[in-house]
Amino acid sequence: MTLFDLAKKNVTGNFRSYLLYFLSMIFSVVIYYTFVSFQYSPEVQMGIESSNSLLNIFIGASVILILFVAVFIFYSNSFFTKKRKKEVGLYSLLGMRKKTIGKMLFYENLIMSAAAIVIGIIFGTFLSKLFTMLLLRLLDSAVEVGFGISPEAIINTFIVFLIITLCTSFNAYRLIYRFKLIELFQAEKEGEQTPKASLAPAILAILLIGFSYWLGFQSSSSDMELLLILGLYLVSIVLGTYLLFRFLTIYLLRFAQKRKSSYYRGINIIGISQLLYRINGNARSLTIIALLSAVTISAISVGYSFYYTNEVQAEKDSPFSYAYISSDKEIDGQLDKVITSDSLHPVIGQTEIPVLNVEGEVSNPLLQDYLEEGPVKLVSESTYNKALEILNLDGSVNLSGTEAVGIQPLLTEYSSADYEGHTVTLKTPGSEEKIRFTTMAEDRIIPWSYPDFSVIISDELFKDLAKQLTPIPIASYEVEDEKTTKETFDELNKLTEEGTQLSSYYETYRRGLETAGLNLFVLGFLSLVFLAATGSVIYFKQLTEAHEDKGRYEILHKIGVSKKETSATIRMQTLFVFGLPLIIGMVHGAVILKMCSNIFSALIGTNLTVPIAISVSGYIIIYLFYYLLTINSVKKIVMK
Amino acid sequence: MKTIVEAKQLKKIYGNSGTVFTALDGIDLTIREGEFVGIMGPSGAGKSTLLNVLATIDEVSSGEVTIDGENLLKMNEEDLSAFRRNKLGFIFQDYNLLDTLTVKENILLPLALAKVNTAELERRVIEVADKFGISNLLEKYPYQISGGQKQRTAASRSIIAKPSLILADEPTGALDSKSATDLLETLKELSEEDKATILLVTHDAFAASYCQRVIFIKDGKLFTELVKGNYSRKEFFQKILDVLAAIGGGVDDAL
Numbered sequence: 001m002t003l004f005d006l007a008k009k010n011v012t013g014n015f016r017s018y019l020l021y022f023l024s025m026i027f028s029v030v031i032y033y034t035f036v037s038f039q040y041s042p043e044v045q046m047g048i049e050s051s052n053s054l055l056n057i058f059i060g061a062s063v064i065l066i067l068f069v070a071v072f073i074f075y076s077n078s079f080f081t082k083k084r085k086k087e088v089g090l091y092s093l094l095g096m097r098k099k100t101i102g103k104m105l106f107y108e109n110l111i112m113s114a115a116a117i118v119i120g121i122i123f124g125t126f127l128s129k130l131f132t133m134l135l136l137r138l139l140d141s142a143v144e145v146g147f148g149i150s151p152e153a154i155i156n157t158f159i160v161f162l163i164i165t166l167c168t169s170f171n172a173y174r175l176i177y178r179f180k181l182i183e184l185f186q187a188e189k190e191g192e193q194t195p196k197a198s199l200a201p202a203i204l205a206i207l208l209i210g211f212s213y214w215l216g217f218q219s220s221s222s223d224m225e226l227l228l229i230l231g232l233y234l235v236s237i238v239l240g241t242y243l244l245f246r247f248l249t250i251y252l253l254r255f256a257q258k259r260k261s262s263y264y265r266g267i268n269i270i271g272i273s274q275l276l277y278r279i280n281g282n283a284r285s286l287t288i289i290a291l292l293s294a295v296t297i298s299a300i301s302v303g304y305s306f307y308y309t310n311e312v313q314a315e316k317d318s319p320f321s322y323a324y325i326s327s328d329k330e331i332d333g334q335l336d337k338v339i340t341s342d343s344l345h346p347v348i349g350q351t352e353i354p355v356l357n358v359e360g361e362v363s364n365p366l367l368q369d370y371l372e373e374g375p376v377k378l379v380s381e382s383t384y385n386k387a388l389e390i391l392n393l394d395g396s397v398n399l400s401g402t403e404a405v406g407i408q409p410l411l412t413e414y415s416s417a418d419y420e421g422h423t424v425t426l427k428t429p430g431s432e433e434k435i436r437f438t439t440m441a442e443d444r445i446i447p448w449s450y451p452d453f454s455v456i457i458s459d460e461l462f463k464d465l466a467k468q469l470t471p472i473p474i475a476s477y478e479v480e481d482e483k484t485t486k487e488t489f490d491e492l493n494k495l496t497e498e499g500t501q502l503s504s505y506y507e508t509y510r511r512g513l514e515t516a517g518l519n520l521f522v523l524g525f526l527s528l529v530f531l532a533a534t535g536s537v538i539y540f541k542q543l544t545e546a547h548e549d550k551g552r553y554e555i556l557h558k559i560g561v562s563k564k565e566t567s568a569t570i571r572m573q574t575l576f577v578f579g580l581p582l583i584i585g586m587v588h589g590a591v592i593l594k595m596c597s598n599i600f601s602a603l604i605g606t607n608l609t610v611p612i613a614i615s616v617s618g619y620i621i622i623y624l625f626y627y628l629l630t631i632n633s634v635k636k637i638v639m640k
Numbered sequence: 641m642k643t644i645v646e647a648k649q650l651k652k653i654y655g656n657s658g659t660v661f662t663a664l665d666g667i668d669l670t671i672r673e674g675e676f677v678g679i680m681g682p683s684g685a686g687k688s689t690l691l692n693v694l695a696t697i698d699e700v701s702s703g704e705v706t707i708d709g710e711n712l713l714k715m716n717e718e719d720l721s722a723f724r725r726n727k728l729g730f731i732f733q734d735y736n737l738l739d740t741l742t743v744k745e746n747i748l749l750p751l752a753l754a755k756v757n758t759a760e761l762e763r764r765v766i767e768v769a770d771k772f773g774i775s776n777l778l779e780k781y782p783y784q785i786s787g788g789q790k791q792r793t794a795a796s797r798s799i800i801a802k803p804s805l806i807l808a809d810e811p812t813g814a815l816d817s818k819s820a821t822d823l824l825e826t827l828k829e830l831s832e833e834d835k836a837t838i839l840l841v842t843h844d845a846f847a848a849s850y851c852q853r854v855i856f857i858k859d860g861k862l863f864t865e866l867v868k869g870n871y872s873r874k875e876f877f878q879k880i881l882d883v884l885a886a887i888g889g890g891v892d893d894a895l
Contacts, residue, residue, distance in 0.1 A: 264752045264761055269745060270738070277740040555736040558697060559750060559797070560725025562718050 004107055021080040022112055024536065028069040029120025029161060030127060031529050035065055037128040037153035038135075061522050065529070070164055072533055077109075077168045079540060081175055089181055098176045105172040113165035121157060125149055131525070138307070138517040197254045201247040208240030216591040219598060233595075241290050241584060246283035249580065250276065270556065271569040275576055278545065285541050286581045289534050293585025293619075296530040298592035301608070301615040303523030306516040308611035314509040316410055317448045319391055320476040321345075321485065322492065324502045326352065332475065334495055335502075342488045345479040349390030353383050353446055354471035356462070364422040367453070370409065374451035376424060380462035387445040390478050395443055399458040404435040408442050409452040416440040424455065428468045435461070446474055447503035483509055531619070535626040542574060542630045546637040553638045563639060570634050578627045586616065644805055644837045645671040645694065650703035652689050652860075663689040664700065665860035671805075676831035676838045678851035680880070682887060686860040687841045688809070694839065695728060695807050696720045708804040725753055729798030733810035735790040737782045743793050744769075744778035750801040768796045772826060788819025795823060799836060806830075806838045812847045824850040845884060849877035858887055 038044060039058050091101050215233045253276045257263050263272060322339055326332045340347055360376035362368045385396040397405050406419040419437040426433045435457060446454065457465075479485065485506045496502040553566060593612065652664040663686045671677050681687050692698035693705060696712055705712045708727055715723060729750075730736070737746045744765055745752075751761045769775045772792040777785055782793070791811060798806050808827070812820035828850050830836040840851055848854050850873065856863040864883060868876045 260758045260762075264748060264758050265755055266753060269741070269749065269752045273738070273740040273745065552738055552740070555738060557721075558695065558724070558730055558732075558736065559753075560721050560723070560728070561753060562721030564718065565721075565753075 006104055008107075008111065010104070010108055018080075018112065020540065021076050022116060024076040025073060025113060025116035026120045026123070027532070027536075028073055029117050029157065030124045031525075031532075032065055032069050032160065033121050033124030033153060033157040034128045034131055035062060035525060036156045037124065037150045038131055040150045040152045040156075041128075041132060057519070057522055061526060064526060066160055068529065068533065069160075070167075073164055073168060074171075075537070076540075077171065079544070081172065085175075085179070088176055092176065092181055101176045102173040105175060106169045109169040109172045110165065113161065113169070117158065117161050117165075121154060124157075128153075131521075135517065135521045138520055197250045198247060201243050202251055205240050205243035205246075205248050208236045209244060212237040212240060213591050216595045237588060238287070238291065241588070242283060242287040244584065245286040245290070245580075246279070249279055249283075249286075253279070267561065267565045267569040267572075270561075271572045271576075274549070274552070274569075275573055282541070282577065285537055286577070289538055290581035290584040290588065292530045292534040292537075293582055293623075294588035294592060296527045296534065297586060297589035297616055297619050298596060299523040299530075300527040300619065301589070301593055301612045302596050303520040303527070304615045305608045305611040307513075307520045308614075309608070310512040310516045311509065313410075314505060314512050316444055318503050318505045318508040319387070319443070319445050320447075320503075321479040321482040321505045322477045322489075322502065323353075323447045323474050323504070324492075324496060326473045326475040331495065335475070335492060338488060338491050338495065339477050339479070342479070342485070345481055345485050345488065348392075348478045348480060350475070350477045351383070351386050351390055353379060353387060353474045353476055354466070355379055355446060355474060356465055356469055356471050358465065358469065359427045361425045361427070362422060363424070364418055366418055367406075367414070367422070370412065370414075371451050371453045374453060376426065377446065377454040378426075378457050378462065378465065379445065379454060380459050381456055382459050384441075384445060384456045387476065388443060390476075391443070391445070393443050395441055397441060397456055399438070399456065400460075401458060402433070402435045402461065403438050403458060405456040406437050406440045407444055407454040407456065408440055409454075410444065410448050411452075414440065426465070428465060430468050433461070433465070445476075482506060527619075531622055535623070538578065539626060539630050539633070542577065542634055543637065546634040550638055566639060567635060570638065571631055574627065574631050574634065578623070578630070582620070582623060589616075642673040643670060644673050644675075644708055645669060645839070646704075646706040647694070648704045650690070650693060650705065651701045652686070652693065652698070653701045662860050664693070664703075666703075667857065667860070667862055669855070671837060671839060673837055674831060674835035675853065676828060676840070676851045678840045678842060678848040678854040679857065680842060680845075680848055680854055680884065681857040681863065683843075685857045687857065689860075690857070691807060691809055691839070691841045694805070695730065696724055725750060726801065727804045729801065729803035729806040731791070731794050731798050731806065731808040731811040733813040735782070735787075735794045735814075737790055737793055737797075739782050741781075742778065743774065743780050743782070743785065743789075746782070746793055747778075747796045747800055749797060754801060764800055765796075768800050771830075772796050773822075786819075788815050788822065791815055791819065791823055792826075795826065799830065799834075804837065806836055808838060808840045808842075810842055810844075811840070812842070812844060820844075820847065845877055845880045848880050849873050854880055854883075856883055856887060863887055 039062065044058075088101060088105070091104075092098065212233050215229050215236070218229055253272055256268075256272050257276070263269055322335075324335060356378040357375035358378055360371070362371055381397055381399045388394070388396055399405065404424065406414075408414055416439045419440040421437065423434050423436045426435065435455070437455075441456065444452075444454065482505045485504065489504050489506045492502055492504070553561075556566065593608075597608065647667060647669040650664045650667040650669075651662070654661045654663055665686075667686070667690060669690075679687055679690065689698065693700050694707065696715075700713070707723075710723065710727070712720070712723075738749070741749070747768060748761050748765050751764060756764075765778070766775065769778060772795055774789060774792050774796065777789055777793075782790055785793070791814075795811070798808075806827075811827075812823060815823065824847055827838055827840070831838050831852070840847065842848050852868050854866045854868075856865065866876070866879055866883060871879065
């Protein structure tokens, strides 16, 4: 029997114990291949050609995926080899040469990886089709996706996993050289000592996490600064979280032990001492789980928020269904005819909004910073009120003399307090006029352009100013069912090719939807991967522990602990292992979300409670599923 | 004196119709309160099975067992757990201490499970630990103490809830002779002074010689019974060796 045969026999003979490792490899290949083949699909390639940011998203996501896949495979590999140390020790004891054992392990790993790559690619092909359809559904697009096999994706996947496989195989080869024979035999006995509580690292954990949160709320003025903040943030949060699980939890558990009246009551004594006993070994896993949860929760929340707020943002960005600067009577007439003749989208109302662009200076430095050199856009009180009426919005204003109301600029979080009492000095060629803000209005009425500093003034003042400056008339139409005005929009677009500026709700909405849909897809995909990984890490960890704890539960059974009590303590311990990182992960996630909402302009100034609540609940439900699954499996192992 | 254990015609058959192995073949056993009874026999005689049945972690195929007036066969899983907790104490060859708990926590575990109040529980731990001479080890973990100390911890745990019956399964099997003697002396004291009822399963004639009565079983059946009566321990030890020689197979184990 050759060595290769022995390796083959090992794999096929012990398939059950190999299965776990094998499945995690297949899983890794499937997700990576799915993502890459999606990236190489013609639909997405076309999108990437036209958008640089999309390319960046994909590059970033695939780097994260490669990192993740590598870590995940190494994790399962070490989990797997730990279980096999005894077997390897036995070969050595029976007189097999180290080199031979090493080679055998190398071949074994190679066979499994090769099989995993092939199976993974086959599954991935089906999955990628499924995901592409899902994406197109998100984008609201009717494009048909062909069932294709992408050679580039296969080559890409193959190369990435070949490198990973060579690394893990080499690692397997070295196993026999890394450990003494006696260590191989004691692998499963590696004792965990009950840890002592020490104050300094526990305080450091709180300080580091506090520091990272503080960083999260800092604003940065340049990209370099942002990068520095992000780097510091990452280091302090990872280290802080690890120390938290490694030391602070000991305090919590020690505290629970000190409360004798509850500690010495029923099975608490078993659960708490068992958790304490495991803290050292668990700290790393709990850290990984908490951080993965944080990333997953914030990624899916951001992605979903983009998608969710798109409609709201589009409505703010382009308040009217169509708006164009009317200039030429003839073209205006043609445009008007196209809009009004669209019987599927009857006009609800139309108005002309004259806008005065005036140079101005605001007394509030914050607003002046925003305005910079840009013009102040003035609309009259009656125009504003009329527009609101057509848009079916409340909040009409009533002004006289030099009173004014500022309109909240898009993508900002300014409030009435920033406006109230401040003045704007309007500089017309002939004179200077000082107007005073009474408050701020939230509803915009003209299409967005930067800087978006619009002010409502009284009709008399508007009339006065209009004598010195020519207002720009913006013809605005509101129609029914404005999300589906593709045909009319295309027709209007043809007519306005020669310079007339046309803005439409439909276009803004679609543009947003495409970016948001893609974002949601990429982030959602990553979240799914992380979620699956989180679940697996925690599940396998608990299962390994259950095997180790079996003896302990047998003792307890003998001295009269009922099945009910055993179940209760398993539930309690599992809850601790699942619950603690989830809570920490959610708090971390909240800070990351806060950071994101400062970085991504599209999320500024919108209420994200609903999308975040939905994303987080979704996450918790899936997490809960893992929790129940784990309890079930642990019980099966422990109670036979 | 009150009867603690009353077993009638115990039978335990393993396996299915094809290959049947009879571990217990009609055993009768009566143990009274305060008795220190030994059970001996060659390997495979059915000692462990008998112990497991009395410990309620195994079921008989037929027969009846009553411990402290309660019929074991009529109880369900929940009742049996409660029964083990309240009525039985265990000492095992491999100690069966929880390595996650300190010596003190291991000892008080049965009381914690029975939800005894903290003050009473602390008092009992000190009392019991004193009896076994391990008061200075209470805060240590099992991996920090010797085998003899572990077994004394296990013995403390077995008596702390004042059980009706203490079951000891080869308790001296892994101990050096000094530790073994200490433990056996304490068990003997417990039975004589505190009226504790102890059932000791052992291979070791020396250990058995501390009992008041030794029951020998072979092939699942009662072989014979020796009562110490007025013999000295040494004489009783010799008599036990004689029986073991007659039984065959057991002598090698004993030496």
